[in-house]
Amino acid sequence: MSTETLTVQLAERSYPIHFSVSATKLKAVVAKLRAANQSVRVISDARVLNAHPNYLAQAGFRDSEILSLPSGETTKSIEYFSQALSFLASQAANRDCALFAFGGGVIGDLAGYVAASYLRGIDFYQIPTTLLSMVDSSVGGKTGINLPEGKNLVGAFWQPKAVYIDAALLQTLPPREFAAGMAEVIKYGMLADIELFKHLEALDGLDPASEELPGVIRRCCEIKAQIVADDEKETAASGGRALLNLGHTFAHAIENVAGYGEYLHGEAVAIGLELATQLSVQLDQIPAGDIPRVRRLIKQFKLPVQLTSELKVVDLMAAMQRDKKNRNGRLRFVSMSELGTAITSEGIESEVVETIWKDAGAE
Known part of the structure; x- marks a missing residue:
């Protein structure tokens, strides 16, 4: 072919x-x-x-x-x-x-x-x-x-x-669906490629007709292909394929509690990326100045950074307990050691996560 x-x-x-x-x-x-x-x-x-x-x-x-x-x-x-x-x-x-x-x-x-x-x-x-x-x-x-x-x-x-x-x-593709896909594109920049992140920052938007789009799609596929090749079945003790879940521990909880369909998956991921950035700051892994930078990029592509429906912290925390990344009953998150480099973090106090949920609009 x-x-x-x-x-x-x-x-x-x-x-x-x-x-x-x-x-x-x-x-x-x-x-x-x-x-x-x-x-x-x-x-x-x-x-x-x-x-x-x-x-x-x-x-x-x-x-x-x-x-x-x-x-x-x-x-x-x-x-x-x-x-x-x-x-x-x-x-x-x-x-x-x-x-x-x-x-x-x-x-x-x-x-x-x-x-x-x-x-x-x-x-x-x-x-x-x-x-x-x-x-x-x-x-x-x-x-x-x-x-x-x-x-x-x-x-x-x-x-x-x-x-x-x-x-x-x-x-x-409806504009809302296209925007939802951009959340995963932003994710790749945050977890593995700061140059991709910077490239997205420099763009004056992106749409299905953009000349930039094919190259962006290919770069995302390159990143995922390499990570999958190194850890196909997500068995690495740390890092590995789990890093592709940056923002997804929060996102899956949002989808589960809000009901599937209330948020598009990419919309939940966008909020999750914002919250994962806040978590990384709380863990002293990245500077606080990265929060507005990530938030700006998410909003640039018309994606949410806060909850738009009333969800309860207790329900969101319960949903997180069922996340597949957890080990020995302990919450396991993907965070960042720097913008463009993701890591896995565990043993995080529930109070830290609850505060992040409340700041995002949960009750």
Whole structure:
């Protein structure tokens, strides 16, 4: 495929991320799979299919091969996971089936878990359609669904065979969704690349038509690919893949307590990045002057830095206790030793975190 490519290095499970993709180029991929006697199926959602009504047909997929699910975070549930499995089983899909995710992070996470589970594992491909999924969730192999008790509590590591990024798909993305994706972009600058952070500061905004966007997407993928290659299954005693969760301990608690859908994931992450910066200052890891700098950048991309709904501190703290990063019942956070360098921190007093929540508007 004649596209710019980045490889996620995972030994025998290494796979490419293709940039500058189009439906026409994808058609060649689908044709090659069919020629190898692989069947193909697609999981997408109603909003994506309405925004891109002809894309999958142009890429060589047939209507009968496509499952359309409702849009939104609530789709990452046991109910729709079961529905997707039944879709494959009812069509007698076998182990030679290649499953494509055509959508944002929700569809990618759900479809990936379906691929990991059906017949104990079938080939999986990602075609991300949102900025958030292009720079983050489509890369790295984390798949799963939510439970009422918390986000991503059920899932598996299941690496895709390839990721196909077509930045033109972002042209139909609602401004709120695009802004939500920018939270993950900002996160990469804060956790691993101060030059990316400075570059974002210097930009006069960013939108789907910006010439800067493809380079920004690629840089985010490079950062994540390297971290995933070093710690694929988040088993490092400190640092490692957990660093990608900068701001997410706060964000997941917000989503869980507010109810999935009240905040877009990226909006919760934006607030989480602000609060993780405050935590880093409280731990004397970074200077207080970094708080307004981070806050300015988040606001520059029209993202929230404080809670916009009434949430209770006791509920937020309880949700944090269920975070997957915790060790031995102790809260474990990702903070920063300096802006552009993330670290893991644990043994933090609850009172410190409670104060940060209250300053963010929690009751």
